Amino acid sequence: MRQFASDRDFRAGFVAMLPACIGIAPFGLVCGVGAAAAGASALGALGLSAIVFSGAAQILAVQLLAAGSPLAVIVLTCFVAGLRFLIYSAAMAPYLRPLPARWQHGLAFLLTDQAFAASVRRFDAGGDPRGGGLFFFGGGFALWTSWQLTNIVGYFLGNLIPAAWSLDFAVPLCFIALVAPHFRSYPTITAALVAAFAVIAFAGLPMKLNLIVAGVIGIAAGTLADFARERWTPR
């Protein structure tokens, strides 16, 4: 680790990620609180945050575990919620392709919403791929480490946080920060609006299955709107 700590690109990536680390800190706390509420052991809570390393999947997993949902439903819901990693993976692929395979395999583990957003900007700015890779690694390392810390603090001290602070609300705000800047095209807005209506309309489904249904319907609506826009846009 010491060899990286002195690297300029690694440090730049680490520092660039610090605001995002603060931004997702309340989310990490909420995940830790959720794991404790679901009756997970400290080691189980740490395993969840360290290995799964995805707030959305962790929140869904502990809520479904607490509700006693079957394993297959928990896995399917978390997988569908994590489908967005496919997009990030596809978008990052051209930048990481010049790097050795073991770097690709390692950096993929650190691919998150935040790391993706920060690194695409850095890669687009140019420079050598190795520097970009180290920048990504620095940011991913900062995010992973701070995520574990906030999850642990939430697990052990979460019950000390006053309910009046409504800390839970930080979770949707983190996702709003990610999704709202994309609302610049009709198909994207269509996908989001249809998903929003569908998740409410199918709220009666058990075990949060309305999330998967709404996600799929929203994606289909966005795709159709995309075709429609192409069809009716004069060239």
Added chain:
Amino acid sequence: MDATLKLWAVIATVGTLNYLSRLSFIALFANRHVPPLLGRAFRYVPAAMLTALVVPMVVTLPLGPIAASAPKIVAALVAGVVAFVTHSQLKTLGSGMVTLWVLEALAQRFG
């Protein structure tokens, strides 16, 4: 199934699936061509999935009296506008939380 075993089964399977999703186009299908329809559908995954995750955290479901969720709905809309304009995660978080705190305090005082 024993609760501890079930938790670790979730960690192992979700952890593996998440990692494979992250690795997918970086390594696994690096040299495969993505079918055009799939590529088009992919673009709308984050908007649809993230919105489907957000809405139940803002609006109490199944849908009850709207007044109960009103402070959160307004705070989420304010945060959405801030996120759209500033692209800043911290400003989004700050504006959303402060709006919620103010509205909840007002609701308690006058509600």
